Amino acid sequence: MTEIVVQKYGGSSVATIDKIKKVALKIKKRVENKEKIVVVVSAMGKTTNELIKLAEKISVTPEPRELDMILSTGEQVSAALLSMALNSIDIKAISYNAFQLQIYTTNIHASAKILDINAEKIFKSFDNYDVIVVTGFQGIDEMGNITTLGRGGSDTSAVAFAAKTGAKCEIYSDFPGIFTCDPRFNEFAKKLDYITFDEMLELSALGANVLHSRAVEIAKKYSLEMYCASTFSEERGTFIVDNLPEWLEQPVVTGVTMDNNQTKITIYNIPNKTGIFSRIFDSLAKQRINVDMISIVYDEKVAHLTFSVISANREKIRNIITDELKSENSLEFNFDENVSKISAVGVGMKSSSGVAARFFSALDKKGIKILATTTSEIKISALVSKENSGAALKELIDEFNL
Amino acid sequence: MTEIVVQKYGGSSVATIDKIKKVALKIKKRVENKEKIVVVVSAMGKTTNELIKLAEKISVTPEPRELDMILSTGEQVSAALLSMALNSIDIKAISYNAFQLQIYTTNIHASAKILDINAEKIFKSFDNYDVIVVTGFQGIDEMGNITTLGRGGSDTSAVAFAAKTGAKCEIYSDFPGIFTCDPRFNEFAKKLDYITFDEMLELSALGANVLHSRAVEIAKKYSLEMYCASTFSEERGTFIVDNLPEWLEQPVVTGVTMDNNQTKITIYNIPNKTGIFSRIFDSLAKQRINVDMISIVYDEKVAHLTFSVISANREKIRNIITDELKSENSLEFNFDENVSKISAVGVGMKSSSGVAARFFSALDKKGIKILATTTSEIKISALVSKENSGAALKELIDEFNL
Numbered sequence: 001m002t003e004i005v006v007q008k009y010g011g012s013s014v015a016t017i018d019k020i021k022k023v024a025l026k027i028k029k030r031v032e033n034k035e036k037i038v039v040v041v042s043a044m045g046k047t048t049n050e051l052i053k054l055a056e057k058i059s060v061t062p063e064p065r066e067l068d069m070i071l072s073t074g075e076q077v078s079a080a081l082l083s084m085a086l087n088s089i090d091i092k093a094i095s096y097n098a099f100q101l102q103i104y105t106t107n108i109h110a111s112a113k114i115l116d117i118n119a120e121k122i123f124k125s126f127d128n129y130d131v132i133v134v135t136g137f138q139g140i141d142e143m144g145n146i147t148t149l150g151r152g153g154s155d156t157s158a159v160a161f162a163a164k165t166g167a168k169c170e171i172y173s174d175f176p177g178i179f180t181c182d183p184r185f186n187e188f189a190k191k192l193d194y195i196t197f198d199e200m201l202e203l204s205a206l207g208a209n210v211l212h213s214r215a216v217e218i219a220k221k222y223s224l225e226m227y228c229a230s231t232f233s234e235e236r237g238t239f240i241v242d243n244l245p246e247w248l249e250q251p252v253v254t255g256v257t258m259d260n261n262q263t264k265i266t267i268y269n270i271p272n273k274t275g276i277f278s279r280i281f282d283s284l285a286k287q288r289i290n291v292d293m294i295s296i297v298y299d300e301k302v303a304h305l306t307f308s309v310i311s312a313n314r315e316k317i318r319n320i321i322t323d324e325l326k327s328e329n330s331l332e333f334n335f336d337e338n339v340s341k342i343s344a345v346g347v348g349m350k351s352s353s354g355v356a357a358r359f360f361s362a363l364d365k366k367g368i369k370i371l372a373t374t375t376s377e378i379k380i381s382a383l384v385s386k387e388n389s390g391a392a393l394k395e396l397i398d399e400f401n402l
Numbered sequence: 403m404t405e406i407v408v409q410k411y412g413g414s415s416v417a418t419i420d421k422i423k424k425v426a427l428k429i430k431k432r433v434e435n436k437e438k439i440v441v442v443v444s445a446m447g448k449t450t451n452e453l454i455k456l457a458e459k460i461s462v463t464p465e466p467r468e469l470d471m472i473l474s475t476g477e478q479v480s481a482a483l484l485s486m487a488l489n490s491i492d493i494k495a496i497s498y499n500a501f502q503l504q505i506y507t508t509n510i511h512a513s514a515k516i517l518d519i520n521a522e523k524i525f526k527s528f529d530n531y532d533v534i535v536v537t538g539f540q541g542i543d544e545m546g547n548i549t550t551l552g553r554g555g556s557d558t559s560a561v562a563f564a565a566k567t568g569a570k571c572e573i574y575s576d577f578p579g580i581f582t583c584d585p586r587f588n589e590f591a592k593k594l595d596y597i598t599f600d601e602m603l604e605l606s607a608l609g610a611n612v613l614h615s616r617a618v619e620i621a622k623k624y625s626l627e628m629y630c631a632s633t634f635s636e637e638r639g640t641f642i643v644d645n646l647p648e649w650l651e652q653p654v655v656t657g658v659t660m661d662n663n664q665t666k667i668t669i670y671n672i673p674n675k676t677g678i679f680s681r682i683f684d685s686l687a688k689q690r691i692n693v694d695m696i697s698i699v700y701d702e703k704v705a706h707l708t709f710s711v712i713s714a715n716r717e718k719i720r721n722i723i724t725d726e727l728k729s730e731n732s733l734e735f736n737f738d739e740n741v742s743k744i745s746a747v748g749v750g751m752k753s754s755s756g757v758a759a760r761f762f763s764a765l766d767k768k769g770i771k772i773l774a775t776t777t778s779e780i781k782i783s784a785l786v787s788k789e790n791s792g793a794a795l796k797e798l799i800d801e802f803n804l
Binding site: 017020021051054055057058059062063065066067069070072073076077079080081083084085087088094095097099100144145146 | 419422423453456457459460461464465467468469471472474475478479481482483485486487489490496497499501502546547548
């Protein structure tokens with residue numbers, strides 16, 4: 001079997017005809033190196049957003065099935081254009097969409113999960129072509145309806161193709177790799193040479209915008225080494241791996257993130273023995289709302305509950321809580337959007353004690369109040385007020401030598 | 403089986419969100435009338451042209467397969483938007499693209515012919531939906547490659563769906579029906595209540611821009627009555643039928659057309675016995691170039707050949723002729739683009755003699771020179787110089803009381 005490489009190019013890498021031509025030249029070099037390439041593309045630039053806006057002019061709540069039908073056209077256009085660009089420089093290429101490659105998914109529109117891919121068709125196509133350009137982000141369900149995988153879904157497509165074909169997986173974007181913190185907002189961000197799947201999963205979940213969590217989950221499941229690098233530079237990128245190379249000095253903290261889309265909800269004066277906690281959390285779970293940092297503080301007779309959620313769910317949650325608490329007259333609640341979640345991630349935490357202490361005292365030193373906190377084996381998160389978030393991030397970067 | 407109507411809406415009928423919403427309301431009335439509707443849509447407005455331009459920025463000769471992949475997205479967007487618009491006014495609708503309805507075609511990209519359609523899926527879908535919105539203009543070949551049917555192909559899609567499902571076929575556009583001559587350029591154009599398939603075929607072939615010839619051919623083959631009318635008015639349109647209703651007084655000439663995309667080619671001084679005619683026409687046929695009006699005039703020792711072609715093929719033909727004639731030193735040839743083809747069409751010609759005489763003398767009276775001519779059972783065409791074309795058309799309209 002030929003050695004296959006899966007490359008994924010994001011929307012900004014194929015945003016213009018000029019960029020598509022440059023991507024084609026980049027791919028050509030690899031073909032000349034005797035590699036067979038599966039290229040997974042996103043829609044050009046902001047196409048997906050524009051298509052959503054178009055649909056919303058028809059209906060504020062468009063049918064998810066029909067919206068997926070529309071959105072999937074974005075990748076079909078960019079895939080065919082890239083295939084044309086490759087052919088125009090004498091590279092034998094063909095584009096395939098989801099039904100042509102039988103990319104089967106669950107039937108949850110807008111957040112479908114890939115179930116299977118016709119790898120045989122890929123192998124066979126490589127008899128006649130050197131490059132297969134595939135539409136990312138989309139699939140079909142068993143009835144043939146078009147589905148999409150959700151934001152960043154092209155990453156997931158790429159990993160799924162790599163897992164299914166036993167290929168290497170390379171993710172190209174505007175970012176030259178994975179950074180210790182978001183390079184868009186932090187000039188002192190440093191690029192990592194390696195990061196583990198577990199760390200990357202935490203970072204993705206915490207809002208680092210480079211790679212789709214689900215893509216990392218699949219890569220981890222199949223121990224599929226990934227490589228993230230810049231489309232338009234030759235700068236070395238970041239490898240995402242199961243375990244860091246042994247020769248590498250393992251830092252305690254690999255990266256820090258800031259997430260500004262958080263809302264802190266506090267419910268005061270909860271009487272004991274009401275079962276009110278479970279009623280609230282059950283209702284939220286039924287609406288598929290993830291609750292993050294939970295703190296409960298007991299007063300003499302009552303408890304106060306604080307938790308954080310993604311701000312987008314705010315109004316839904318307000319309704320649920322109002323509903324659940326309407327029989328409890330004594331209760332009060334409060335929504336605070338003026339908060340940020342600051343997190344530190346590192347597999348080194350497992351074998352290094354006192355990391356949480358360093359984390360908290362670093363913030364404490366600067367008088368930054370921690371409103372709520374949560375930790376996992378390789379992560380510490382704290383909710384701080386938005387005006388303190390920049391200082392908090394800087395302090396952690398200094399403390400952990402990032 | 404439910405009674406089904408196939409309606410086709412052209413690109414200008416779905417050019418904007420506002421128009422799509424109006425089309426949805428038009429369809430809703432029919433659903434309230436207990437009809438089941440298959441709606442065939444074109445791409446929004448000028449989308450197809452814009453996509454072609456985009457592709458041509460990549461390559462002046464884009465791969466036909468990849469171009470079809472791109473073009474097919476236009477109808478997918480408009481179909482899904484219309485389906486959304488219908489659902490938003492409480493009409494149960496679903497959109498299908500070519501692979502979902504298994505619209506199988508030949509594998510000639512850009513001018514594929516429909517071979518089959520999964521009518522069972524349509525009938526079954528009507529158990530759950532009142533309207534099925536289908537992407538016009540496209541299909542898939544047996545390998546699953548996306549094909550397109552060529553310009554005006556959505557008409558063909560609509561007729562094929564109607565033929566396959568035993569439905570009525572209604573074609574909606576900016577034009578309120580079929581006219582005695584092109585209403586865009588002739589204020590005295592009159593709308594016809596009825597026209598026969600044969601007349602319509604001649605008119606379509608002669609450049610009347612209302613209906614795709616191939617659609618009419620299929621309708622004729624299945625004796626499928628068609629109805630052409632305006633999308634956004636209630637004005638009565640035109641029925642296209644096998645035979646005109648008996649009560650209708652049959653005009654000798656039903657319509658006249660003018661085609662300005664003609665080039666007249668003349669080859670002078672062709673020696674006898676060279677077999678040069680067949681060499682030229684063979685070469686043209688091999689390149690799929692249709693030759694229209696042919697005249698041969700014999701001098702004492704030599705012949706002069708005149709024929710007309712569609713101007714778009716001009717350069718191709720120049721090459722063929724130059725190639726074929728390079729061994730014949732005595733020959734000269736000449737290309738004249740300053741010509742128009744004027745035609746009169748009517749089934750009445752079959753039973754009425756002297757129509758050609760009236761046609762020619764009408765032009766003669768005004769001193770309009772006929773450069774070439776061709777006739778069929780129901781059609782007379784003449785090539786005239788462009789500056790005379792307006793006057794010639796006017797003269798024929800008067801002569802045949804159009």
